[in-house]
Amino acid sequence: MPFAISDPADPRIEPYRAVRERDLVGRQHRFVAEGEVVLRVLLRQSRFTIESLLLAEGRAESLSDALALLPPDVPVYTANRQVMDAIVGFPIHRGILAIARRPSLPPVEEILAQLPEKALVVGLIGLTNHDNVGGIFRNAAAFGADAVLLDRETCDPLYRKAIRVSVGGALVVPFTRAPSAEALLRALEAASFEVIALSPSGKEVLSQIRPSRRTALLLGAEGPGLPHGLLEKTRSVSIPMSGGFDSLNVATTSGIALHHLTHG
Amino acid sequence: MPFAISDPADPRIEPYRAVRERDLVGRQHRFVAEGEVVLRVLLRQSRFTIESLLLAEGRAESLSDALALLPPDVPVYTANRQVMDAIVGFPIHRGILAIARRPSLPPVEEILAQLPEKALVVGLIGLTNHDNVGGIFRNAAAFGADAVLLDRETCDPLYRKAIRVSVGGALVVPFTRAPSAEALLRALEAASFEVIALSPSGKEVLSQIRPSRRTALLLGAEGPGLPHGLLEKTRSVSIPMSGGFDSLNVATTSGIALHHLTHG
Missing domain, CATH: 3.30.1330.30 (Ribosomal protein L30/S12)
Structure with a gap:
């Protein structure tokens, strides 16, 4: 009542x-x-x-x-x-x-330790736009990503607008925060994830990538993108675009990559 | 000066x-x-x-x-x-x-007649959200779609916010408006396009689709989706999702489908 x-x-x-x-x-x-x-x-x-x-x-x-x-x-x-x-x-x-x-966030290592043998996670580095973070959680939920890992700069997925844009995906996909992008990368590597870093300057092409048993997809903010140092230490992958119009929204990018990795 | x-x-x-x-x-x-x-x-x-x-x-x-x-x-x-x-x-x-x-819009038939032998177009039915229309034009430009065709209900791609969200894509990809969804479909068929209609209830799965020489991708509004009559007359295609979370943004959907059709 x-x-x-x-x-x-x-x-x-x-x-x-x-x-x-x-x-x-x-x-x-x-x-x-x-x-x-x-x-x-x-x-x-x-x-x-x-x-x-x-x-x-x-x-x-x-x-x-x-x-x-x-x-x-x-x-x-x-x-x-x-x-x-x-x-x-x-x-x-x-x-x-x-x-x-809002529960306290577990260490990255703890979330990774609980994942199944075959797993797909998304890592967000420096994403400060709530629409984009919400959109990425929507896609992570739609394609069954096992977790989303955030660096310290990425904004709060439980911000009211981010939840709304995620259509609830931010309430479904487990997430936590790493103290830095480097710590996030180390934790992924220690848990045997192959780390794919999406970047317009990526050395490989998304459509040629076959997912490993454990794949982590890293995304950076539109504009600055992922830090150079991170791209050097990972498998950098691009989505080729047409005629000089080199511009995809980062949430759309996550959808394209997650679809390819789960159904490609 | x-x-x-x-x-x-x-x-x-x-x-x-x-x-x-x-x-x-x-x-x-x-x-x-x-x-x-x-x-x-x-x-x-x-x-x-x-x-x-x-x-x-x-x-x-x-x-x-x-x-x-x-x-x-x-x-x-x-x-x-x-x-x-x-x-x-x-x-x-x-x-x-x-x-x-703003030039006057040519008839759909005229735009289609000017396309190359191998062509990819996007058709929008009942999309009344400027963010989504802008996002779709951004993706259409990024993946080199040859044209975007709108039904009467779809909102104006040259609305200030739609242009901004499209990052200029609305200024690059040719577009025009058909008097109705049915007229749009007839024009596409007359111009030998294979029409792929994206829908959660689609009979085929996107990842299995090979593009034809001339492919048209139809998208409807989130929520109502494409009209039933249109799905019956076309090749209906879905993007499978995970665990009951059946929700993708329509602009993201366009990005996934255009990436698959151009690079899949």
Whole structure:
């Protein structure tokens, strides 16, 4: 039975207050998921503990099949649109928010140790754009990548917008962060991964690559790309393009490479 | 020699006034291109006639190599940031705008008749999201697609944001609009194209497809996808996904399919 909230200052919905301002600061122990598609992934497929839901009036009915999966001790709050907007701080058209617990990230070595013998992981170096990181998680989920590894500079996959762009993929694919790109590479090599670094200057061509039993795909930010030192130590691979138009979005690149490695 | 504009009401820069409001209404005979990357594509690779440029003070110097390609009769206006923002109606961080002429679109049959014997085209049905259309043009340019054909519902590739997302691809790849999806399909068949329709319910798998000499790739909007009637009349093809996460962005899908058809 949902709890109806009529006062935006109600202390029970404190974590939903000023969503955007807190997005900017970053949440240490929680994250916010929004919208029906993402909530359904959070309820059905993710490994995260949900703390509470806040729904616009009327949304609970259309979600009842998904809400049946919610542990009975997790509170569901409802509010009319006006109260919900006042809590959140902006018009929240989707009318669906969840707060979940952000676990501490395991060491890269620990995630790698848990992977099956045949495995495919994605490594992200210096990706500071939430749309791109979200898009890459969407593709990683779609093609069944076993994990995504981030360097220190890559932005947070549990940022609200990254989760939304990932269509929930950021809630599905296990990820963690390495202290540096070099540490990430060492951990992959120690776990017997063949490391493929995508770069417009790559020495081999993607369509000629056959995946190894354990393959890691490294992607850098559009523009700077992967650091030169990293390309020297890995198998560098390019996607040939046409007529001087040498420009692919990095999330699209991840989709092309993951499709090739899983179905090529 | 650029013309310095000091009065936001100067009649010479009338086409740059209230950019966003005009974006919403749509421009019949012109379009706006913004930012350095797009301007460089417009100057070097596109088929469009530039009417004028408006640059923030100081930008002309950093663009001098590209501006050397501008026909001498095309006026270049400069303004300080404050005047430029007042003209445009919002803070225009990139400080680079161009107005170009939008030609009338040829019939689909005319574009198809001009293509080489071996050709690859992309058909878009009901794509109303400018990011996705921009992303698809970026991929079409990257993989050298010969043309993009749009149905009536698909949004304008020369919308400012679509051009920006396409990184100029919308200025490079020829496109036109068919009166309907059915007319588009008929024109493709009449021009001996094998039509491949991408759909999660496709009967064949992308990785098994070998391109014909003339291949057309049809894409529908995320969510509704391609109309059932169209799938029945074409070779329907899916991209298999993993573990119930059946979700790819349509621009990413275009990149995967174009890469496969050109390099697979």
